[in-house]
Amino acid sequence: MKAQAGDWLVVESLHVGEPRRIGLVTRVDHTDGSPPYWVRWTDDDHESLFFPGPEAHIEQLEALYPSARR
Template sequence: MTATRAPQGQEETRAGLWARLGDRLIVGGATVGDHGRDGEIVGLHHGDGTPPYDVRWSDTGRVTLVFPGPDARVQHFAPHAGPSAVRQS
């Protein structure tokens, strides 16, 4: 029996929150009008990419251990391509 793989460049489907190094964690604001925070995931504590994460926040540059809540989501980037490799036209 051979394992099936997602075609190159496509994400595999997974349930729940998961991430890879270089992905972006986006956390909603605590109050109306607060846009929240975002940061780069720079450390994983589990091999399957589940939380918690070490996140370098874009607003302060600090790295903190984060246990994301229900208002958090992960923006995935292609493997080996972090946020700095994504170009906007």
């Protein structure tokens, strides 16, 4: 997985009925874009260092919100 600041991290739920989490990648400490990432979560607006697992993927802003522009 590779990301850059401004990408969106989507974490799919592992349990039926739970929503997926979406967070904005605010900082990437490795120049090659590898994890971990600093992420600001949209559900509670807190920022955390995140080590993505297999249920996580990176999306561009336009893929999540087609009417949005960077």
